Amino acid sequence: MPGKKHGPGIKNPDAYEEIRKGGASKEKAARISNAMASEGSSKVGRRGGKAEPYEEWTVDELRKRAGELDIDGRSSMRKGELIDALRNH
Structure with missing residues (x-):
């Protein structure tokens, strides 16, 4: 798939x-598409949003959320x- 922007663990690439x-x-x-x-x-x-x-x-x-995700410089x-x-991220 040319231009693929995701890893092999993505089960629904179009949705991703x-x-x-x-x-x-x-x-x-990745979490949502899988x-x-x-x-x-x-x-x-139905459960989102x-x-x-x-x-x-x-x-x-x-x-705080950036800290949970370990984002540098937050x-x-x-x-x-x-x-x-x-x-x-």
């Missing part, structure tokens, strides 16, 4: 690419930089 185009991180896109392949997209879609968009999070909340990042780092 669409989710990534929507701004999701690689980890999140769940869609295993459980079906309608089941996964509970978190607020990053733009509505506080800087402290964003830094302590000196501004809100926009944190959001970008979280979406593209």
